Amino acid sequence: GPRIVAVINQKGGVGKTTSAVNLGAALADAGLRVLMIDLDPQAHMSLHLGVDSTSLQHTVYDLLVDETCTTTEAIVRVDDNLDAIAAETDLAAAESELASNPNRNELLRTRLECVFNRYDVIVIDCPPSLGVLTINALSMATEVFVPMQAHFLALQGVGKLLETIGMVCSSVNPTLQVTGIILCMHERQTMLAREVVSDLEGFIESSRDQAVPWRNCRVLHPPIRRNIKLAEAPSFGQTIFQYEPTCHGANDYRALAADVMAGWLTA
Amino acid sequence: GPRIVAVINQKGGVGKTTSAVNLGAALADAGLRVLMIDLDPQAHMSLHLGVDSTSLQHTVYDLLVDETCTTTEAIVRVDDNLDAIAAETDLAAAESELASNPNRNELLRTRLECVFNRYDVIVIDCPPSLGVLTINALSMATEVFVPMQAHFLALQGVGKLLETIGMVCSSVNPTLQVTGIILCMHERQTMLAREVVSDLEGFIESSRDQAVPWRNCRVLHPPIRRNIKLAEAPSFGQTIFQYEPTCHGANDYRALAADVMAGWLTA
Numbered sequence: 030g031p032r033i034v035a036v037i038n039q040k041g042g043v044g045k046t047t048s049a050v051n052l053g054a055a056l057a058d059a060g061l062r063v064l065m066i067d068l069d070p071q072a073h074m075s076l077h078l079g080v081d082s083t084s085l086q087h088t089v090y091d092l093l094v095d096e097t098c099t100t101t102e103a104i105v106r107v108d109d110n111l112d113a114i115a116a117e118t119d120l121a122a123a124e125s126e127l128a129s130n131p132n133r134n135e136l137l138r139t140r141l142e143c144v145f146n147r148y149d150v151i152v153i154d155c156p157p158s159l160g161v162l163t164i165n166a167l168s169m170a171t172e173v174f175v176p177m178q179a180h181f182l183a184l185q186g187v188g189k190l191l192e193t194i195g196m197v198c199s200s201v202n203p204t205l206q207v208t209g210i211i212l213c214m215h216e217r218q219t220m221l222a223r224e225v226v227s228d229l230e231g232f233i234e235s236s237r238d239q240a241v242p243w244r245n246c247r248v249l250h251p252p253i254r255r256n257i258k259l260a261e262a263p264s265f266g267q268t269i270f271q272y273e274p275t276c277h278g279a280n281d282y283r284a285l286a287a288d289v290m291a292g293w294l295t296a
Numbered sequence: 297g298p299r300i301v302a303v304i305n306q307k308g309g310v311g312k313t314t315s316a317v318n319l320g321a322a323l324a325d326a327g328l329r330v331l332m333i334d335l336d337p338q339a340h341m342s343l344h345l346g347v348d349s350t351s352l353q354h355t356v357y358d359l360l361v362d363e364t365c366t367t368t369e370a371i372v373r374v375d376d377n378l379d380a381i382a383a384e385t386d387l388a389a390a391e392s393e394l395a396s397n398p399n400r401n402e403l404l405r406t407r408l409e410c411v412f413n414r415y416d417v418i419v420i421d422c423p424p425s426l427g428v429l430t431i432n433a434l435s436m437a438t439e440v441f442v443p444m445q446a447h448f449l450a451l452q453g454v455g456k457l458l459e460t461i462g463m464v465c466s467s468v469n470p471t472l473q474v475t476g477i478i479l480c481m482h483e484r485q486t487m488l489a490r491e492v493v494s495d496l497e498g499f500i501e502s503s504r505d506q507a508v509p510w511r512n513c514r515v516l517h518p519p520i521r522r523n524i525k526l527a528e529a530p531s532f533g534q535t536i537f538q539y540e541p542t543c544h545g546a547n548d549y550r551a552l553a554a555d556v557m558a559g560w561l562t563a
């Protein structure tokens with residue numbers, strides 16, 4: 030089946046959407062058939078891709094709560110090799126609306142299985158929380174990428190995130206792995222960034238022989254440099270490759286995609 | 297009574313804690329008696345101030361759920377003119393634990409009223425959500441400052457934030473005003489920043505004659521430039537003035553404090 034990448038970090042504003050969109054777009058550019066799933070009620074991935082979810086009949090929300098909505102109806106074409114399922118603000122109600130559904134943690138996987146054979150990669154952009162939406166992503170995913178900024182306060186939340194992933198892993202998705210950390214908005218030359226990256230790598234190293242989902246995790250390369258073009262692109266509803274294909278931001282995400290593909294080929 | 301500033305934005309990672317800490321510290325440096333309240337289960341303000349909340353007997357959590365905990369017991373001295381009430385991870389349970397308490401939205405104000413006469417300013421650092429903790433801050437505050445980054449996606453959440461503030465205002469705190477927007481991690485020269493600031497100012501201008509809590513809002517000056525020192529300081533448990541008092545970050549927050557004080561004197 031397809032590689033299913035859940036892009037997760039409960040901390041806000043760390044680069045999840047920017048990474049999910051541009052990594053997915055880079056993989057599509059490289060020739061892989063990619064499906065993007067916006068699982069965030071903020072609908073930033075949908076905005077970023079130029080999808081006006083308010084004008085759509087069917088979004089990921091309908092897919093989760095309405096059995097008559099077919100998966101194909103919810104899929105829109107964004108570009109060559111690049112499809113998407115959009116989100117819209119109604120999705121904020123999903124947490125409470127699904128609370129009484131015993132299958133609520135696996136709805137997304139159940140609804141998406143019928144289109145698995147159409148894609149090489151599925152990328153899921155998650156909200157900054159560890160609620161039912163993120164759990165749905167975790168139960169469907171083959172792997173987790175964690176975007177984060179190499180800052181002191183960013184390190185504080187990683188423990189809690191991994192704990193949650195560990196729990197979902199053992200309960201519903203035993204083969205799930207946290208395979209990559211994406212360093213976003215990276216300021217390479219600073220002492221702080223170097224210390225945080227060193228802390229991260231030390232932690233990863235110490236987990237190599239343990240039966241934990243992050244035993245094969247690595248810091249992906251290159252780190253994504255801060256580049257205003259990456260913040261401008263969403264305001265035009267474009268990926269960085271559509272907006273400014275030769276800027277640092279595009280180069281960094283293209284190189285990151287190559288690193289990801291190499292990792293898949295040597296795993 | 298004291299000016300009570302709630303630092304609020306449901307979007308994550310926008311500069312709430314960095315601004316609450318350094319603005320509060322700058323006001324204390326200027327001679328005002330300041331109390332900092334950490335209302336975030338992430339406890340980043342407490343970390344930033346060098347307060348080890350795990351070693352404390354009494355935090356803001358105890359103040360909210362335990363009537364036998366006195367307010368004075370929860371207050372720790374950080375520096376001259378600078379006290380704090382810390383948070384710790386137990387606070388994450390407050391949302392559900394307080395759900396059945398009919399006074400849950402006003403607990404903080406009720407518990408803090410007895411120490412109002414000790415302070416000129418109280419600064420409340422809020423979590424990235426609009427739940428019971430943030431509502432407690434809103435019902436106690438005299439004004440709201442909204443830190444944000446001048447990015448496209450950041451604009452998307454402002455409407456929802458103001459809507460919530462409007463609701464709390466009319467229901468529990470009619471004199472509450474949104475008086476300031478703090479531009480954080482600002483890249484002044486970029487077209488994107490200029491466009492976003494212009495959008496913000498246009499929106500504020502159009503609300504001048506309406507009976508809304510942001511009718512007297514303004515963009516505070518100066519914007520806070522991106523400065524790695526501001527991200528390093530919390531890793532040492534220090535405010536920027538303790539860590540690197542002559543850097544751009546310190547200068548910007550000192551100037552911001554002057555702007556805030558001038559606004560208070562001319563209001």
Ligand SMILES: Nc1ncnc2c1ncn2[C@@H]1O[C@H](COP(=O)(O)OP(=O)(O)OP(=O)(O)O)[C@@H](O)[C@H]1O
Binds near residue numbers: 048213255260447
């Ligand atoms: N490398 C970068 N350079 C400059 N700006 C960036 C970069 N990466 C992300 N941004 C900007 O930073 C902000 C936060 O990024 P993004 O929205 O991707 O984070 P997020 O983790 O998805 O946030 P949320 O938790 O709200 O979903 C956005 O305005 C985005 O445009």
Ligand SMILES: Nc1ncnc2c1ncn2[C@@H]1O[C@H](COP(=O)(O)OP(=O)(O)OP(=O)(O)O)[C@@H](O)[C@H]1O
Binds near residue numbers: 315480
């Ligand atoms: N002007 C700045 N220059 C450089 N780094 C900054 C600046 N302001 C904040 N930061 C860093 O950006 C990150 C996010 O800032 P901060 O923690 O203050 O945001 P927040 O809104 O409180 O986040 P949360 O929603 O998680 O509470 C932190 O690592 C902080 O150290």
Ligand SMILES: [Mg+2]
Binds near residue numbers: 045046069073074155
């Ligand atoms: Mg996002």
Ligand SMILES: [Mg+2]
Binds near residue numbers: 313341
């Ligand atoms: Mg904070």
